[in-house]
Amino acid sequence: MDVDQLIADARQVARLRAMEETIKELWVAKEVVGSTHLDIGQEAVPVGIASAIRREDALFATYRGHGYALARGVPPEAMMGELLGRASGINGGRGGSAYLTAPEYGFYGENSIVGAGAPIATGAALAGRYDGSGRVAVTVFGDGAMNQGSVHEAMNFASAMKLPVIFVCVNNGWSELTPINEMVADPELFHRAAAYAMHGERIDGNDPAVVRDRVGDLVERARAGEGPALVEAMTARLVGHYIGDAEVYRRPGELDRANQDEPLVRLGRKLAEHGVEVDVIYQEALAEMRAAADAALANPKANAATAKEHVYA
Amino acid sequence: MDVDQLIADARQVARLRAMEETIKELWVAKEVVGSTHLDIGQEAVPVGIASAIRREDALFATYRGHGYALARGVPPEAMMGELLGRASGINGGRGGSAYLTAPEYGFYGENSIVGAGAPIATGAALAGRYDGSGRVAVTVFGDGAMNQGSVHEAMNFASAMKLPVIFVCVNNGWSELTPINEMVADPELFHRAAAYAMHGERIDGNDPAVVRDRVGDLVERARAGEGPALVEAMTARLVGHYIGDAEVYRRPGELDRANQDEPLVRLGRKLAEHGVEVDVIYQEALAEMRAAADAALANPKANAATAKEHVYA
Amino acid sequence: MPDLLEATTETTSLSYAEAVNAALGRALDEIPETLLYGEDVGTPGGVFGVTRGLKRRFGDRVFDTPISESAILGSAVGAAMMGRRPIVEIMWIDFSLVALDQIVNQLANVRYINRGTVTAPVVIRTQQGMAPGACAQHSQSLEALFLHIPGVRVCMPRTAQDAYDVLVSAAYSDDPVLVIENRSLYHLGKQEVVVGGPVSPIGGSKVRREGDDMTVVTWGSITERVLDAADILGAEGIELNVIEALWLNPFDTQGVIDSVARTERLLVVHEANLTGGFGAEVLSRVVESGVRFEAPPKRLGVEDLRIPAAPSLAGNLAPSIESIVRAARTLMR
């Protein structure tokens, strides 16, 4: 692969990683409060997807969705502001870490209800039938979400109506503190696509290029009217389910291999072959994110007087 | 097949049919009121299942469940009483046509919420893990119910835990007024079993012997600890979704073949080979059901003063 | 809201179901973003025949769905966020409970989280209520559940005219609206209905009978019984001021308080269970206003029960003409 593309991917992965690490620092410093779910180790999925879809496409994620927003183009300061409860946050602090949204960037939001984004994304695709946009909807959820009724309903609905929806299941092996393999009889979750006569495949979720290629193909296939698909992206969450998770459920050494196989380390190995140091890229990203955090911190907190606005038209 | 078994099956199918026809008469006479869903043409499924399971097994059905209760052994008069709102009804009139239940006969009830019986049946099977009963749960629902989230959750739950549940999908081609084939991408619904690494098969749902054999095998397999299964029983509803349904959605001649292929007509053909007239059996059954209806009609209506009992312990 | 003030009106004879159909037809006709879908809603024209002919008229914008309430409601949220204006049907309000998340946790939050830049103008049509022979899973009156959820408007039309009017208002509203109809009313016979004409904003109640002795607030089909009771009481010289709360969110609190200020007596009647019913809210708002009472206000509803199927059991559980008359007489003492 082209070194420029490798660098571009590494830069995006590094930005997502650095954002999460910065958020973690802010959380430890008690500037960010409440449940905060980091996507560390899983960044190749948002980076790959965001580079595979068009401006008019609609992306839906979960509470582990900061990276999806950033990859879609939300400015770091607006992200930090949101997590820090600033008026300058992308939702003025209303969404927070686990429910932020940025429609103006084609990011139709995080969702803190497991599985709930799938039917909503299906509706975004449905709208495309009428508005001439050619929109494809991409909805991302975890392995555990595959067992939620709403995901089943969405897949059937999309497939029966041949709607352009790509269901991306990020299989990181864990649903909170419980291993997915014990919660399903067949741990190859992409097999479920067949139940809906839908294309399904399992891909390497730690390589942005793979994600871009495969999701890209399926997005264009969907746009061409050939219906939805299910992609199971295999990856590992290198940190707790949320910040502060003691991770008592991990087997010893569980992450040893995953730490060598994670997107940034992998990209680092490839870039090294071209004489590029990934750490330089990461440090640059970290500086960007820390600057964004500082800028956000300097902004005023969301104004309590506005909290009651916009419940109704 | 043994003529005695043929006669026994014909007798049961005839009883279920005659009960439904009698209920229809009572409905037309305004003695039975409200939404009433008849199982006419589909009787081989309840008859087959009921003769395949043991006393301690638990059967769950839908609003289209009169026949399941009767096949489980509920006396016709208690059935008629229930539909007629009599104190003598199996639930004293509380359940009515669409929500009656008879746990004392191993019939754990109709359910008027599409799909809701599946998770409940899964719990009945779960209980068997602890109570040493060896219970298998059989839950019956329609084709349309396959698209309901709760059915998906129940199948995954049962399969992940290897619970002894047989999911019987009665595919009559219609979900109320809408053809199932337009609401799914793959109309062979039993394929969905694979999503849960569960055994699935499609069977002739118009032959009680086939239903008995196949469901019986799977029930014993489940009892032996080999997990749940999905059976898709193909049949046709020869009447409206509910009594009074104008059936405007039917294609002309749609039922011509089905009327020749329905369980009672089929059994009639087979019995004729043995010189037995199915109509005699049917008339006997009709007499039984009309007598039950008359007896029930003679009973007092459910006493209004009791309506407030048993909300709480 | 478009400038429809000069739209022509027409008076025509319609059943409640036909009035709903007319409103849906108007919305589909006038608002190109409108979609109409749900179980059996398209080709068969609805399980109660309410949407008959609309698929033929509006083609792809009207369609049937799988039995998947989460997908129906969720897709409506998503389509609305993209600029469509879906009108979806949940066949019985009882069935909303398999997918309430999509209303409460999703639909109700869209405008708020987006600070109004993205909204979800979804109309959910459903119907509820007791009917002879209906089982406990098909008999509930659940408006109170939705009235506790900020972000979703709720109305409950009873007359054909109101069924038409509230649905047109809902279709034009930028708020999500739950329209609770009643299957017992759909085919009761024709009424004169004015169709076309200006679109009213959502909200408002109707004074169905003028009276100075007592304010009775009610909604839904049970209003008929209240009006019958009012006739009986009127003959005894007790004059009820009957307010039908067509819209429950927004609720016409001031209208009710003004009436009670005059009558100094309040009775609230609904078909829902008493405990936690919206009657408690109405009573509380009036009492909190500090208005003077001649007698303690009172609510009538179902006495916190599951609903049995047998007519002889269920028939007397909701407030009856007699129980309303009795309650009113007691309040007058």
Place this chain on the structure above:
Amino acid sequence: MPDLLEATTETTSLSYAEAVNAALGRALDEIPETLLYGEDVGTPGGVFGVTRGLKRRFGDRVFDTPISESAILGSAVGAAMMGRRPIVEIMWIDFSLVALDQIVNQLANVRYINRGTVTAPVVIRTQQGMAPGACAQHSQSLEALFLHIPGVRVCMPRTAQDAYDVLVSAAYSDDPVLVIENRSLYHLGKQEVVVGGPVSPIGGSKVRREGDDMTVVTWGSITERVLDAADILGAEGIELNVIEALWLNPFDTQGVIDSVARTERLLVVHEANLTGGFGAEVLSRVVESGVRFEAPPKRLGVEDLRIPAAPSLAGNLAPSIESIVRAARTLMR
């Protein structure tokens, strides 16, 4: 209920989470039919650590489930119908909305339809409430939804002792019980808790402060603020009679009426949205009783809002010590 009147008691120092754990351990120990399951409840010991150690102690009777609330609740209904006594966890009350059907249309009906011959003694543990940073989908106080549903008992413990007691009572009760805990309370520190001893029947409220000037009814964690407000008002000579409604169904209506009969003033405070909140029910019951009021009774709750994540936005939406003090002072005028 077994004869446990002679069971030995012990006083021990427990956090709220540990008290819940102790009650669960006791139920599993004393009632062989008890099962305990839910998401992360088994091996990992719960996402809040509440069920820690129970799987090790009770083996197969404690287990983890898929993220399938309908399957969790539905299977509990089915298992209970067969004689088990499942205690299941719904991690946040907000998540109950993906599966409310199984509670309202299924669980609540079992006893009624079967006329008591088959019942479903399920305990559903959940937790709710606002917490700094929590989003709109994780902040709701939804007790009112369940309190409108006949057939399901509801309680809301605040102290470690109450958390223990209500859960033991719920486990022994033959009614389905929803126990609403609060994640903010789980790990606040140790309290003295009496464990063991006789099992109380469900129901009941607690007078947390005696006073003659005003009755304040409250429940859940916000009771702390009410008590703080009562201290402030006490210093001003305004003495509140604070009743904490541990059990909301059954609700101690008579206890509240008796108190108001003495104080002639009533304030109800909850963390739920005001409109359609259970405060309306409490107020209505007292007013309907005809008790005399010196000033119109009043409710305090969240002003019908979605809950924003930012602490600066959300911090002041629920009743605060100040707003309670202010409301009480106004009532005294």
